[in-house]
Amino acid sequence: MNPVKEVNIPSLPLLKRGKVRDIFSLNENLLIVSTDRISAFDWILPDLIPYKGIVLNKIAVFWFDKLKRVIENHFITDDISVLNLEGYEALLDRSMIVKKSNPIPVECIVRGYLAGSGWRDYQKTGKIIDYKLPDGLSEGSKLPEVLFTPTTKAESGHDENIDFHKVENLIGKENARFLKEKSIELYKTAHNFLADKGIIIADTKFEFGKYQDRIILIDEIFTPDSSRFWTADSVAAGAPMDMDKEFVRKYLLTTGWDRNSPPPSLPLDIIKNTSERYKKIYEIITGKKDF
Ligand SMILES: Nc1ncnc2c1ncn2[C@@H]1O[C@H](COP(=O)(O)OP(=O)(O)OP(=O)(O)O)[C@@H](O)[C@H]1O
Ligand SMILES: [Mg+2]
Numbered sequence: 001m002n003p004v005k006e007v008n009i010p011s012l013p014l015l016k017r018g019k020v021r022d023i024f025s026l027n028e029n030l031l032i033v034s035t036d037r038i039s040a041f042d043w044i045l046p047d048l049i050p051y052k053g054i055v056l057n058k059i060a061v062f063w064f065d066k067l068k069r070v071i072e073n074h075f076i077t078d079d080i081s082v083l084n085l086e087g088y089e090a091l092l093d094r095s096m097i098v099k100k101s102n103p104i105p106v107e108c109i110v111r112g113y114l115a116g117s118g119w120r121d122y123q124k125t126g127k128i129i130d131y132k133l134p135d136g137l138s139e140g141s142k143l144p145e146v147l148f149t150p151t152t153k154a155e156s157g158h159d160e161n162i163d164f165h166k167v168e169n170l171i172g173k174e175n176a177r178f179l180k181e182k183s184i185e186l187y188k189t190a191h192n193f194l195a196d197k198g199i200i201i202a203d204t205k206f207e208f209g210k211y212q213d214r215i216i217l218i219d220e221i222f223t224p225d226s227s228r229f230w231t232a233d234s235v236a237a238g239a240p241m242d243m244d245k246e247f248v249r250k251y252l253l254t255t256g257w258d259r260n261s262p263p264p265s266l267p268l269d270i271i272k273n274t275s276e277r278y279k280k281i282y283e284i285i286t287g288k289k290d291f
Helices: 052-066 116-125 164-171 173-195 232-236 246-253 268-286
Strands: 014-017 021-026 029-034 037-040 043-048 075-077 095-099 106-113 142-148 199-211 214-218 227-231
Touching (some): 029 052, 052 075, 052 173, 116 199, 142 173, 164 173, 173 199, 199 268, 227 232
Antiparallel strands (some): 014 021, 029 095, 037 043, 075 095, 106 142, 106 199, 199 214, 199 227
16 A cells, blocks of 8 residues: 555645644544654654554544543544545545544643653753652653643644643643643553553653533544553563654664754665554554554
């Protein structure tokens, strides 16, 4: 199957091309199509990752169903035949119809383990944002408690860490507490589910939106784009194996790329290996072998 770079549907208005998803308007709903684009460090990379969009879409569908008891989410259906679009085989398996919401401009990050920017901060300051951590932790260490470390949601450029008071000021105390509680509950529920399958969710990111009079979960959840997944065996052995986008970030950090100019191409073996990791984590999460 040819990787999908972008999707055009003349009969539907294109609302937005995100870094990864193309979003079309369906009146009060949205059609979200996950392409095979990959982004890292706020850039869209020049290469496509085969099957990536299908994996992202199917993993998100799996979790939206599984976690709907924790909080209402935007998912309506991934059966796009209801739209009667002709000739859009390329959309199959990579599209979902969702409730259109008003996104809340906070990225809700939850961390259970020391990784990524949290690990880099800890090495410099002994803290993650304003949470003081015990001495002697290493990359991959389990944190003493699950942390909520929100950032701004920048339209372009880098998201910035914000403390909880800032979130309260932005969206009100009650909403801020709701986002924090739901984010932590979602993380713990999914973490426990995957722990039984030998996978650790090191950290993850959620977005929420206002829908009618309530706050619902939107965007993508517990995908290898929005989460860090490690095999439990590799963590036990002291060398966490990334089953997600971190594999690509780590490659890019070896290239000397300055992150301020267009990113380099990925070698073929990195593209293949990334595609395999995405397919593998899909199989582990869902228990299905679709590829
Ligand atoms: N139900 C929804 N209602 C309104 N907007 C939504 C909904 N679900 C997701 N979105 C928005 O759709 C966009 C998804 O696009 P995408 O993930 O490709 O872009 P991105 O976030 O810019 O890139 P990246 O995820 O790589 O950082 C996000 O801006 C997200 O806030
Ligand atoms: Mg996104």
